[in-house]
Amino acid sequence: MVEGDYVLVVDQGTTGTRAALVTSDGSIMSYAYREHTQIYPKPAWVEHNPLEIWEKTKLVIKEVIEYAGVNPRRIAAIGVTNQRETTVVWDPRNGQPVYNAIVWQDRRTSQLVDYLKRNYTDMIQERTGLIPDAYFSGTKLWWLLDNVPGLRDKAQKGEVVFGTIDTWVIWNLTKGSKDVLTPERGGAHVTDYSNASRTMMFNIHKLEWDSELLEIEGKIPEGILPLPRPSSDKRIYGYTGPEVSQILSGISVPVCGDAGDQQAALFGQAGFDAGEVKSTYGTGNFILMNIGEKSVKSKTNLLTTIYYSLEEGKAMYALEGSIFITGAAVQWLRDGLKIIEVSDEVEPLASAASDTGGVYFVPAFVGLGAPYWDQYARGLIIGITRGTERKHIARAVLESIAYLTRDVLEAMMTDTGIRIPRIKVDGGAAKDNFLMQFQADITGIEVWRPSVFESTSLGVGYLAGLAVGLWRSIDDVRQNWKLDRVFKPKMNPDTRERLYKGWKAAVQRALGWAKEVPWAYELS
Structure with missing residues (x-):
């Protein structure tokens, strides 16, 4: 019988780390959050300090328990979810990273990706479900091996290990514990199938690292890669080590759940039937469709990814459309243009405009993701006239989020032949009623918003x-899902298509811009 009635969740995201306590009825009892530093060494380069992330992780674990006033003995298990493709390499003997974490948004490996696209696009898509892009972990690791002095030699000797952020956090959670799946690594050096499927090095059909891909992506030694495991692992990745157990009043808790943030969000939205779709509105926008036990090769430049696994050697699959910049564009309005002081001001400002006055905004700050996959696209604002005001710019920024989402949904319906009945939404911007109504209007599809927004943590x-048996089956999870509000389409279909045609024209002007004017950008 399971001991405890709470699950402690670490949700390590792009801008910060959240800890949450999930109750047995599927609610969030308490949470704590801390931001970490964004590091921009060069244009289009983005880094994080892994040690800062770990320090903030320990801090939010301590804070969430204090806020809730819960005895740590009531914590039955720990789950980790994460920004997926962000790459860390560290020395497992002392826990010291060899370099900053290279973030999923980073574009420094664009030239390596160009090489892969010219020579191996079909092979990579067939085996990994991915389209070659600097977004994924493989070329980030390749760059580190080639550019950090002495690192390749250390990797060949097995003196360093690689992981995405889930692996880094789980290793630190279990560091020093004797009860882990990989005791020789000093902690649990594991990842789950969903995170492994985002590296561009993992065969999503065989559920194992692909030796040929490792060879062509920079001769990566397989020995530095983590052990791939199910997302929900009854074998337990490991138990908390002394550093974390001290925060938990001396007890040791099993770490046994792991999933990429977007897959976790679809699971939290009870998206268990083929055709179920969720859209998460965060730093970027990520739309996933459950496609069941068999993978589907996209014909529309979407990604095929592993959704989740409850059993070793088996997995469920999803189609994904990854949009790199959405909520981050609102932050740009605040921090870059300074036309708002806090992010919450964007909704009333945008709502003050009856339309954008013909303005379109394409947020291609780091290229465009699905379904365009143009790493040389750059952002633009087009349609400006003397009558353009800041409210029109704000509205155009919010509308761009919905347009990009429609781009992906159209591609999903083309790939699967399924007419999407509803979009389940979550993430910070899902609280924006203006955006959710425009999302319904521009797609013609109902938008369903749950009562619990933190679907990723859930x-x-x-x-x-x-x-650990706190829930017996996914049917228990399904019954916990609760609806807050439905946004129904109200826009005239002719207006919808006219606006969308204007959006597609704006995107065409953004595509390939950095390649046309390479002197304007330092991409290498």
Whole structure:
């Protein structure tokens, strides 16, 4: 019988780290959050300090327990969810990273990706479900091996290890514990299938690292890669080590749930039937469709990815459209243009405009993701006249989020032949009623918003809880999902298509811009 009635979740995201306590009825009892530093060494380069991330992780774990006033003995399990493709290499003997974490948004490996696209696009898509892009971890690791002095030699000797952020956090959670799946690494050096599927080095059909891909992506030694495991693992990745157990009043808790943030969000939205779709509105926008037990090769430049796994050697699959910059564009309005002081001001400002006055905004700050996959696209604002005001710019920024989402949904319906009945939404911007109504209007599809917004934390909480028996099956999870509000389309179909045609024209002007004017950008 499971001991404890809470799951502790670590949700390590692009801008900060959240800890949450998930209850057995599928609610969030308490959470704590801390931002970490964004590091921009060069244009289009983005880094994080892994040690800062770990320090903030320990801090939010301590704070969430204090805020809730819960005895740590009531924590049945720990789950980890994360920004997926961000890459860390460290020395497992002392826990010291060899370099900053290279963030998923980073574009420094664009030239390596060009080489892969010219020579191996079909092979990579067939085996990994991915389209070659600097977004994924493989070329980031390749760059580190080639550019950090002495690192390749250390990797060949097995003196360093690689991981995405989930692996880094789980290793630190279990560091020093004797009860882990990989005791020789000083902690649990593991990842789950969903995170492994985002590296561009993992065969999503065989559920194992692909030796040929490792060779062509910079001769990466397989020995530095983490052990791939199910997202909900009854074998347990490991138990918390002394550093974390001290925060938990001396007890040791099993770490047994792991999923990439977007997969965790679909799981938290109870997206268990083929055709179910969720859209998460965060730093970027990520739309996933459950496609079941068999993978589908996209014909429209979407990604095929592993959704989740409850059993070793088996997985569920999803189609994904990854949009790099959405909520980050609102931050740009605040921090870059300074036309708002706080992010919450954008909704009333945008709502003050009856339309954009013909203005379109394409947020291609780091290229465009699905379904365009143009790493040389750059952002633009077009349609400006003397009558353009800041409210029109704000509205155009919010509308761009909905337009990009429609681009992906159209591609999903083309690939699967399924007419999407509803979009389940989550993430910070899902609280924006203006944006959610425009999303329904521009797609002609109902938008369903749940009562619990933190679907990512909830999803990985369920995965960890299933591993220890806190929930018996996904049917228990399904019954916990609760609806807050439905946004129904109100826009005239002719208006919808006219506005969308204007959006597609604006995107065409943004595509390939940095390649046309390479002197304007330092891409290498």
